[in-house]
Amino acid sequence: MALLEVKDLKTYFKTDDGIVKAVDGVTFSVEKGQTLGIVGESGCGKSVTCLTIMGLNAKRNTITSGEAVFKGNYLITMAPRQLRDIRGNEISMIFQDPMTSLNPVHTIGRQLVEAVLIHHDDVTKSQAKARALELLKAVGIPRAERRVDDYPHQFSGGMRQRVMIAMALINNPDLLIADEPTTALDVTTQAQILSLMNKLQQDFGSAIIMITHDLGVVAETADDVVVMYAARIQEEAEVGGVFTRPQHPYTWGLLGSLPRLDQNVERLVQIPGQPPSLLFPPRGCRFNPRCPYVMNICKEVEPELEPAPGNEEHRSRCHLGQDVREREVSKLLSGMMAEAL
Amino acid sequence: MIRYIIRRLLWAVVLFFAVTIVTYIIFFVVPTDPAFELCGKSCAPDDIKRVKHYWHLDRPVPVQYGYFVKRLVVNQSLGRSFANRQDVNQIIAQAAPVTASLVLGGAILWMLIAIPLGILSALRPRSLLDRTSMTFVLIGISAHPVWIGLIFAFLFGFKLGWFPITGYCDVFYPPSGTCGGPVQWMYHLVLPWATFAILFAALYVRMIRANVIETMNEDYVRTARAKGAPEHTVLRSHILRNAMLPVVTMLGMDIGVALGGAIFTESVYALPGLGKRTLQALETFDLPTIMGVVVFVTIVIIAFNLIVDLLYAWIDPRIRLA
Numbered sequence: 165m166a167l168l169e170v171k172d173l174k175t176y177f178k179t180d181d182g183i184v185k186a187v188d189g190v191t192f193s194v195e196k197g198q199t200l201g202i203v204g205e206s207g208c209g210k211s212v213t214c215l216t217i218m219g220l221n222a223k224r225n226t227i228t229s230g231e232a233v234f235k236g237n238y239l240i241t242m243a244p245r246q247l248r249d250i251r252g253n254e255i256s257m258i259f260q261d262p263m264t265s266l267n268p269v270h271t272i273g274r275q276l277v278e279a280v281l282i283h284h285d286d287v288t289k290s291q292a293k294a295r296a297l298e299l300l301k302a303v304g305i306p307r308a309e310r311r312v313d314d315y316p317h318q319f320s321g322g323m324r325q326r327v328m329i330a331m332a333l334i335n336n337p338d339l340l341i342a343d344e345p346t347t348a349l350d351v352t353t354q355a356q357i358l359s360l361m362n363k364l365q366q367d368f369g370s371a372i373i374m375i376t377h378d379l380g381v382v383a384e385t386a387d388d389v390v391v392m393y394a395a396r397i398q399e400e401a402e403v404g405g406v407f408t409r410p411q412h413p414y415t416w417g418l419l420g421s422l423p424r425l426d427q428n429v430e431r432l433v434q435i436p437g438q439p440p441s442l443l444f445p446p447r448g449c450r451f452n453p454r455c456p457y458v459m460n461i462c463k464e465v466e467p468e469l470e471p472a473p474g475n476e477e478h479r480s481r482c483h484l485g486q487d488v489r490e491r492e493v494s495k496l497l498s499g500m501m502a503e504a505l
Numbered sequence: 506m507i508r509y510i511i512r513r514l515l516w517a518v519v520l521f522f523a524v525t526i527v528t529y530i531i532f533f534v535v536p537t538d539p540a541f542e543l544c545g546k547s548c549a550p551d552d553i554k555r556v557k558h559y560w561h562l563d564r565p566v567p568v569q570y571g572y573f574v575k576r577l578v579v580n581q582s583l584g585r586s587f588a589n590r591q592d593v594n595q596i597i598a599q600a601a602p603v604t605a606s607l608v609l610g611g612a613i614l615w616m617l618i619a620i621p622l623g624i625l626s627a628l629r630p631r632s633l634l635d636r637t638s639m640t641f642v643l644i645g646i647s648a649h650p651v652w653i654g655l656i657f658a659f660l661f662g663f664k665l666g667w668f669p670i671t672g673y674c675d676v677f678y679p680p681s682g683t684c685g686g687p688v689q690w691m692y693h694l695v696l697p698w699a700t701f702a703i704l705f706a707a708l709y710v711r712m713i714r715a716n717v718i719e720t721m722n723e724d725y726v727r728t729a730r731a732k733g734a735p736e737h738t739v740l741r742s743h744i745l746r747n748a749m750l751p752v753v754t755m756l757g758m759d760i761g762v763a764l765g766g767a768i769f770t771e772s773v774y775a776l777p778g779l780g781k782r783t784l785q786a787l788e789t790f791d792l793p794t795i796m797g798v799v800v801f802v803t804i805v806i807i808a809f810n811l812i813v814d815l816l817y818a819w820i821d822p823r824i825r826l827a
Contacts, residue, residue, distance in 0.1 A: 279732045317823050
């Protein structure tokens, strides 16, 4: 039994224009102590998936169905009070923008202590504060004893994200959901935060869901990868599979659009077109309007998630024949290998 | 901090001169002879001349202004009223507590209405409560205080007879033969407070509602929920703590505006406050009294703004005065 099993999760938002199907039947699981990367463009539903698991979508105008089972608890149908006990305690979350994710009028220490006290009635304030200090040191805040009484605006973006990580880990969660934790940070800080998270995962043993649009982040952190496009999973595999035998044209597009060190180009390669509106998703395969390999069947029938030959765990949603895929992958990879060599 | 206060006080002096000079100029631009008005209809030209000389009205305007400043700085005196030679300091001292009772009591009342109504409307947008309170807001903003005052006086004072229509009772030391004491004081002020508070209550309901709605969507509120904080903690410690910050600033600034608004309410309910005194002074071209009110109100507004700035630095850790 996996730590978290998400089955056919759907999140629809009622808007004035109609129903936006932000997450439309997503299934995946996270093993204890493992890292799952969820990759996709902005608006593909990766963040909403996780907010739904956490029960953090606004109740109003949201329709949720499907299952998310965490250690035997059915998170979607749970009473809010019980879900609150899990939230921040057994599952915690780090958000994209550290500049706005901390309350500006409370000290860092107070916000960390709050996270402890909410879930532990038997812990005193000074014990909680000691724990807060311990975590601030663990995430590498210099002079933590003094900085614990500082306010968020006295910290840089990278330091604030470290504080957010400390807050997320303070109750030793089994699962940490990181929603683009490095997107708002500059590249050197990104690397520090990622290596910090890798190290803390070993120390704390938490499983991580790493939401990102950055394949570099996935390569560095994830064990398994889910590629989402237009509210659906298009491909899933262990991390090596995605980079060495990608099966879906969208994944090829993502890999192809990575900047290359060996080529001097005017313009980066891009996937043409815009992500589809989730109010009116395209018929058939959702990627068909932008897919360079589109066939007639793609516009009519949405393919199922099917395993790649010889690998049950590597599944993708595409009508393309295996021969075409292999040819394209080897073309794509030969370009990338050239870079590696 | 000390430097900041000193700088603010120096600015206050500049502001004081600007306000009083402008008031002087406006007074003398009005095409009438104050001495003629003061002396009365049966005055001979010689009498008018004597009156003019007595009040220094025959001197150039800058010299008159100089007299005014000298009197104020050297004797701390605002002079004597043109109309009845009463000491203006005393006029202000009698009228200010009335206006203060009206404005401060009104401010408490409008916050008592606005805070719960604004928060509840924000928590349940588009609900029946929200729509009702927004209707109240629209009426409160649109209706003139004089009209509201007259309607209240007619309805609750005259028709139902619940509250007195006019008059003021001193809370501490009523002159003998008049009503007084806290109960009578409040009893006589209920209608004025209600009249006075409605406009501001409406403005504040709308502002608090908007602030709370905006703050509810902040990332740090989501963080608080992600921590597993119960809703009442999220509301109190994370939403309201932030949403109320701008309200403090607004309140400090609006106390000044409210002093002006008090004129209407005082007229309707015949309260002997600063607003009523100003109206009387304007009718009789009583420059010293007008100047007295202007000086007093200027000082009050400057003081309130300073207090609000200091208070703000205390409640919002991001603000440091320097």
